[in-house]
Amino acid sequence: MFELRRLRLLHELSLRGTLAAVADALSYSPSTISQQLAQLERDAGIALLVPDGRRVRLTEQGAALAAHAARALDADEEMRAELERLQPSIAPVRLAVLQTAARTIVPTALTLLAERAPMLRVELAEVPPEEGLFELSARGFDLAIAEQYPGLTRAHRPDLERHTLGLDPLRLATRGAAGPLGDLADRAWVMEPVGTAAREWAVQQCRAAGFEPDVRFSLADLGAHVALIASGHAVGMLPDLLWNGSRPPVTLGALPGDPAREIFAASRRSGAGRPGIRLVRDAIADAFDGLGAA
Template identity: 55%
Template sequence: MWDLRRLHLLHELHRRGTVTAVAQRLNYSPSSVSAQLAKLEDEVGVRLLEPDGRRVRLTPQGERVARYAAQVLDLEESVRSELRPDEAVTETVRLATLETTGRVLLPAALTRLRTAAPYLRVEASVLPPEVGLTELEARGFDLAIAEQYPGHTRAHRERLDRQVLGTDPVRLVVPAVSGITDLPGAASMPWVMEPEGTAARNWAVQQCRAAGFEPDIRFDSADLEIHVHLVRAGHAVGLLPDLVWTGNAVGVRLIELPGPSHREVFTSVRAAAVSRPAIRAVRAALAEAFDAVGRAGVPR
């Protein structure tokens, strides 16, 4: 009989590449991870690991077992959900959220869950969607909130289910006293954008290029509040989604962009966990929160 926890360790090693990374992720010591993987080798009866300098790597047999381990873990999660469809929601759901949805949707969703699922525990971390989706697939989280932009659709991962919460308009944001009226009018201004490599940054740069200029990006930050303060103080312009404002756009002006100018916000969970009562409860609360924000509108 192969131990499920040891299969999980092998799966993590396949994804993360080093015993040290697995140990850090799961709060084990590297020696403990190595010992458990050695025991798994004995259980399986073939060599799963081989030396690679000062590290180890999976053998071809190890890679094959790791791929099957992912399926076994998914099956175990799916069966657990099927066996407890009507059980009171008393689990813990680990959630990876965007900064804006963490600030706006998460509090409203938690308020709803206080009534709908009072014994549910939600643990949340603010992470870029690129990280959140990867950690979701690696079982570091149970649910992730992510975004994608027109023309920049994220890759669909076979083991992850995706449900759209809705669209969040993105607008050009300029200081309230600025005379800028459209995107080309911001060509000579300093810009603030999200860090290089993010979907939001790539989309924003493409919008500027389509308007005929290369943006002068002087500031970048994953914290959109910093964007707001720089624009409000007159030091930059930027492209920001409506969820940033949470009912207060004082000191700035929001200008419509040409063409499709929104981000699509969605939740993602492992396909094997779709039917878990706790997952369904959290998804429903987030959907209600998003709809409520949309009805409230954003000040101009």
């Protein structure tokens, strides 16, 4: 009989690629991971890993067992969700959020939850959407608030389901009056780091306007974007959700086509039935709707 804990280690290795990455994600030592996977090989009676330079890779049998491990983990989560429905518990809900949601949606959602389910514990981490969705699939989180930019699609993971919260308009941000986007070709730009959907989308807007942006400032903190723009050191593109009804310290202008990003909540299909996850997701949706009403 295979032990579920060891199967999860194999599943994590199939996702993350290295023993060190698995150890870091699960707060184990690499030697502990190696020992547990070696025991799993003995349980299976066949080689699951082979050396590949300084790393290891899954054998064909290892990949097959990793796929079965994913299904076993889903089944375990579904069983726990069913038990939680029959006997409500206070199992914590681990939530991954993008920065603007942490500043605006989450505080209101937590206030709603304090009234609706005061015993429910919500654990929050601010992570980029790309990382949040990956870790959600890897069971590091139970729920994620993420974004999708117009014209840029995210891969649809079959193990995740999405619930659209609404649209968040995107605008040109400058200090003082500014003309069309094409007039800012010679200005310094601040954008989010390379590899993020926000960066790719913003660069594409500039290219469509006929120029390659001079990105001098690459920062994940949108508050730093605002400070650089307000002080006249850069221009950028910012979402309305950042302001949440407050007066922006920058000048906001229209972008071609009046674009908006989609904000959505995602959860694993196997755990979506958990009452706690539903409560948090509903509170997030109500909080977002409340912002629109304001």
